[in-house]
Amino acid sequence: MNYSVDANGYYGEFGGAFIPEMMVPNIEDLRENYLKILEDPEFKSEFNTLLKDYVGRPSPLYYAKRLSAYHRTEVYLKREDLNHTGAHKINNTVGQILIARRLGKTRIIAETGAGQHGVAAATVCALMGLQCVVYMGKLDVERQEPNVLRMKMLGAQVVPVLSGNMTLKDATNEAIRDWINNPVDTHYIIGSVVGPHPYPDLVTRLQSVISEELQWQLQEKTGSPDPDYIIACVGGGSNAAGAFYHYLDNDSVKLVAVEASGKGIDSGESAATMVLGRTGIIHGSRTMLMQDDDGQILEPYSVSAGLDYPGIGPMHSHLYKVRRVIFEHATDDEALEAAFRLTRLEGIVPALESAHALAVLKKRKFGEKEVVVVNLSGRGDKDMAAYMNYMNDHQLF
Numbered sequence: 001m002n003y004s005v006d007a008n009g010y011y012g013e014f015g016g017a018f019i020p021e022m023m024v025p026n027i028e029d030l031r032e033n034y035l036k037i038l039e040d041p042e043f044k045s046e047f048n049t050l051l052k053d054y055v056g057r058p059s060p061l062y063y064a065k066r067l068s069a070y071h072r073t074e075v076y077l078k079r080e081d082l083n084h085t086g087a088h089k090i091n092n093t094v095g096q097i098l099i100a101r102r103l104g105k106t107r108i109i110a111e112t113g114a115g116q117h118g119v120a121a122a123t124v125c126a127l128m129g130l131q132c133v134v135y136m137g138k139l140d141v142e143r144q145e146p147n148v149l150r151m152k153m154l155g156a157q158v159v160p161v162l163s164g165n166m167t168l169k170d171a172t173n174e175a176i177r178d179w180i181n182n183p184v185d186t187h188y189i190i191g192s193v194v195g196p197h198p199y200p201d202l203v204t205r206l207q208s209v210i211s212e213e214l215q216w217q218l219q220e221k222t223g224s225p226d227p228d229y230i231i232a233c234v235g236g237g238s239n240a241a242g243a244f245y246h247y248l249d250n251d252s253v254k255l256v257a258v259e260a261s262g263k264g265i266d267s268g269e270s271a272a273t274m275v276l277g278r279t280g281i282i283h284g285s286r287t288m289l290m291q292d293d294d295g296q297i298l299e300p301y302s303v304s305a306g307l308d309y310p311g312i313g314p315m316h317s318h319l320y321k322v323r324r325v326i327f328e329h330a331t332d333d334e335a336l337e338a339a340f341r342l343t344r345l346e347g348i349v350p351a352l353e354s355a356h357a358l359a360v361l362k363k364r365k366f367g368e369k370e371v372v373v374v375n376l377s378g379r380g381d382k383d384m385a386a387y388m389n390y391m392n393d394h395q396l397f
């Protein structure tokens with residue numbers, strides 16, 4: 001494959017493993033073993049059985065008739081929102097918990113933004129009887145209460161993080177700190193295609209089940225495995241990486257990644273890394289990063305807690321640079337409007353993150369006969385408070 005990670009963990013100029021010495025043994029252990037484990041028939045069989053019987057895969061590919069009529073194009077939704085725990089995150093945590101067990105680990109740590117990855121990590125820890133600690137920015141703890149309660153019910157310890165702007169970046173810093181202090185018994189389940197090599201590649205491979213299914217589902221529904229477009233939102237980029245993976249070498253399929261531009265690109269309150277960022281190092285990898293002139297990381301903002309991350313996975317930085325992926329962005333308001341449109345036309349309440357991908361159906365022009373797949377990364381139950389505010393503001397009651 002043209003866009004695969006190289007032997008040193010790089011995608012072009014991006015990636016690598018910029019880590020403190022104390023973390024090297026854990027990362028080396030993972031790097032030496034992950035491909036062997038992923039290719040082991042026993043792992044594959046266990047992983048696939050859990051994806052089928054526990055997660056509920058394959059997730060349906062749904063032809064959205066009324067949404068298609070509205071946008072005058074053929075819209076298909078890849079329903080990751082119907083997975084157990086309500087988002088794509090569970091694909092990754094099921095895979096990583098099986099890897100953690102094979103590496104002899106008994107304690108799991110994770111970071112979370114909107115709480116979906118924390119819930120997915122807490123879920124697989126309950127399933128396997130492992131201890132689970134989830135780091136979460138204090139602001140996110142407050143704005144994503146339902147997911148905090150779910151994690152607690154699942155038996156996880158939720159640690160509120162008070163540094164920085166108290167969101168995802170700060171939670172990730174804290175999880176890394178924990179791993180350095182607990183190098184022997186602990187595995188860190190990163191929730192996206194970020195972090196030092198081999199995480200971006202590992203998480204991409206575990207999420208690639210999305211595009212693997214898309215190929216035969218599209219063949220069944222449209223007579224061709226190839227759509228014209230695949231659209232996915234990007235925080236760190238894992239649902240996009242999974243939805244793009246099996247199409248990366250197929251140039252006839254246009255791939256669109258959608259970042260959150262918050263209150264607007266120039267508002268100073270945004271998370272559009274590709275527009276506002278330049279190359280830097282965050283959480284162990286060289287990638288595009290929002291930073292000031294002195295290289296200090298800028299605090300990102302989005303109404304959606306799963307997208308307000310100042311960096312992006314290194315594979316996406318490369319795909320942007322070589323122009324394989326088109327980068328778009330959507331504001332809070334555009335995403336909220338798109339969420340209500342989907343809900344009222346199709347009876348599906350999307351996650352706020354996924355609503356950013358849906359917003360592009362209005363922002364870009366698509367042909368009437370073009371097949372456009374939107375990866376519906378998660379469901380919107382956790383975002384009811386934001387949706388109710390929007391209803392009040394726009395007198396939708």
Ligand SMILES: *Cc1c(COP(=O)(O)O)cnc(C)c1O
Binds near residue numbers: 233234235237306307
């Ligand atoms: C976490 C999350 C995202 C953002 O993470 P990616 O790694 O970019 O996919 C998007 N959608 C939902 C529903 C999420 O929970």
